[in-house]
Amino acid sequence: MTADTSLIGTGLYSLPQASRLVGANPRSVRRWLLGYGRKYRGESRISQPLWRTQLADEDLPEPTIGFRDLLELRLVNAFVKHGVHVSVIRATADAARERFGGEYPLTMRRFLTDGKRIFAEAIDAAGGTHLIEPAGRQYVFSEIVTPSLYAGIDYEGDAARRWFPDKGKAVVLDPAIQFGAPILSGAGIPTDTLYAAYKAEDDDKNAVARIFDIDPRQVEAAIRFEERLAA
Known part of the structure; x- marks a missing residue:
């Protein structure tokens, strides 16, 4: 869209x-x-x-x-x-x-x-x-x-x-950021982007953290959120 x-x-x-x-x-x-x-x-x-x-x-x-x-x-x-x-x-x-x-x-x-x-x-x-x-x-x-x-x-x-x-x-x-899509607080990265990268990297959260220069715990938070939505 x-x-x-x-x-x-x-x-x-x-x-x-x-x-x-x-x-x-x-x-x-x-x-x-x-x-x-x-x-x-x-x-x-x-x-x-x-x-x-x-x-x-x-x-x-x-x-x-x-x-x-x-x-x-x-x-x-x-x-x-x-x-x-x-x-x-x-x-x-x-x-x-x-x-x-x-x-x-x-x-x-x-x-x-x-x-x-x-x-x-x-x-x-x-x-x-x-x-x-x-x-x-x-x-x-x-x-x-x-x-x-x-x-x-x-x-x-x-x-x-x-x-x-x-x-x-x-x-x-936040409707003022990324058209209101779910993002990591502070980092501003959409959670679905991080989750897609996580699956592309064979479920390696540390690799995703390095790619986006964020803490692995932030990647984990995005994964949990996206998996909860999928459930």
Whole structure:
């Protein structure tokens, strides 16, 4: 995928790449971001995308999203894995968007503190009683919106600036560098480039370290990251 230099700082991710990075089902990602139409009991039903993506107006050869879309997608996937219905996620995001005034409310820093209340309001509006526990009537969502869900996100003000997907922060996704591709922190080398070199050098991490003049431990971090994505 080629990229216009005017898109520097936005981040560029194909839908298959985004699916791998956030650990989501590729088919679900397409439905969440592109919407879909289907026949149900002889009637046509259309589901709109959960939000308008950063690159929706760009003339690109394939569906592509930006960095902010990627992080929002990560949150949506986490909610779905916890059993939250997409209709409730949509209502919650709409309510948060109205309150906060941002296009990507789920990954805003403020959502971490106010998200539970917004979710409760959205559930009431959507009638999603299946998400309320019978005993104690505690919202399942209260178990999801925790600081750990936002771990690794580096903020500038209230907006996400970059994402360290691993605890050691050896790898970073920064939309201002390499169009947001996963790179080694500090070195700026894409992890997939290092992994390709590793396979070309017969799995010799020390040889790769010499080629790129980096520490073998950095090569190891790139290998772990890429193998986790492949898994």
